[in-house]
Amino acid sequence: MYHIKNPIIIIDGSLYLYSSYYGFSNVKNFLGEPSGAIYGILNIINNILIKYKDLKKIIIIFDSSKKTFRTKLFKEYKKNRPSMPLELFVQIKPLFEILKKIGIQVFKIPGIEADDIIGSLAFQLEKKGETVLIISHDKDMQQLVTKNINILNKKNNTIITPEIIKKKYGIKPIEFIDFLALIGDISDNIPGVPKVGIKTALSLLNSFSNLNNIYDNIEKIPFLPIRNAKNITIQLKKNKEIAFLSYQLATIKLDIPINITSNQIFSKKDCIKNLLNFLKNYFLRN
Structure with a gap:
């Protein structure tokens, strides 16, 4: 399988927040509170930690609101999407807290869609000489693919490169x-x-x-x-x-100013340790 060396991994958090919520709707924590979205996101991170031995950092991106420049351009944009369910909403705060504790950088900018943050961040990192792997199955993301920015589609576990797009679509x-x-x-x-x-x-x-x-x-x-x-x-x-x-x-924007704290030390060992401790206490504690 195609392997990305020393990547900075960017996760499409908003996409997997919803898919995890619906995919693990029966999962609850030790208090009986809904926790499927938390479980799903942490499961993705766990799989990444196992698969990518040499990763530099994991960054996860979330939407902050429905109102963006696109809704100003076209009021029907994403209008068919329902409001966030309350059982998902109550999981966001604890999710963000654990992501911070295990050393995962979270980006969320008011009025900016996750796609635009991902695109801007990926190209900013590429300019700094980094290799970027975006975790997403959103087809819009394929416009971001370059030699040094690839996408991992977790639905079929394939890496999307410029060559793959050319072969599939021409x-x-x-x-x-x-x-x-x-x-x-x-x-x-x-x-x-x-x-x-x-x-x-x-x-x-x-x-x-x-x-x-x-x-x-x-x-x-x-x-x-x-x-x-x-x-x-x-x-x-x-x-x-x-x-x-x-x-x-x-068109995904590539010019959103993002302050990358590149000096933040990411320890894969500590991340795994903290993640396992959290999962044990949050889901298994009696």
């Missing part, structure tokens, strides 16, 4: 933004261009590379070997504003 990682702008994203309520599916979007990008070039060459599209090319051209013309709005919504 496009570069940065073109994944244009891809999402065309097809949309149901999970985030990004509209995309109606009638443009995955195959059509990839055909357009293989021909013209990006959204700007597609619109600069829109009169050539009816002559491409694309199914319903004339209708696709009509849809593109009709929904140009939506396409570029979708591009803005899909």
Whole structure:
């Protein structure tokens, strides 16, 4: 298996907070309090500690609120997502406390989505010469992939590299933004261009590379070997504003100022010891 040497690992905390909550909904602590989200996040960290013997640091990122620059651009953005369940909300404070105790850095910035913090932090670390591994199965993250920034998809335990994206989609990682702008994203309520599916979007990008070039060459599209090319051209013309709005919504920001306390010492040995002590006391104490 492809191995990342000496990585700084960034975990998409908000993503796994919810998946852990629903995946371990029956897990409770020794007091009978809901603890599935805590258990799931700590289980991910434990697996990372076991698998990556030479990791430098683990950083975990969380959302802070629903209101961001994207909701100002498009009020329907993520509107289909329900409010946080109370049984999940009560787990956040103890989760943050244990993450601090075991030596995991937590980043959470008011009004900034976790994706934007992850993107900005990853590129900031890459500029400093670090190798970054992002733990996430959010497809949006694929736009961040470079030679030194890879993604571990825990759903299928595969490492996503530029070569993997090229092989699967035929496009570069940065073109994944244009891809999402065309097809949309149901999970985030990004509209995309109606009638443009995955195959059509990839055909357009293989021909013209990006959204700007597609619109600069829109009169050539009816002559491409694309199914319903004339209708696709009509849809593109009709929904140009939506396409570029979708591009803005899909683009992960890379310029969020983040104060990285790089001098913080991370001891894997202490992290494992503290994690095991916490799990024993929190879940098993009589």
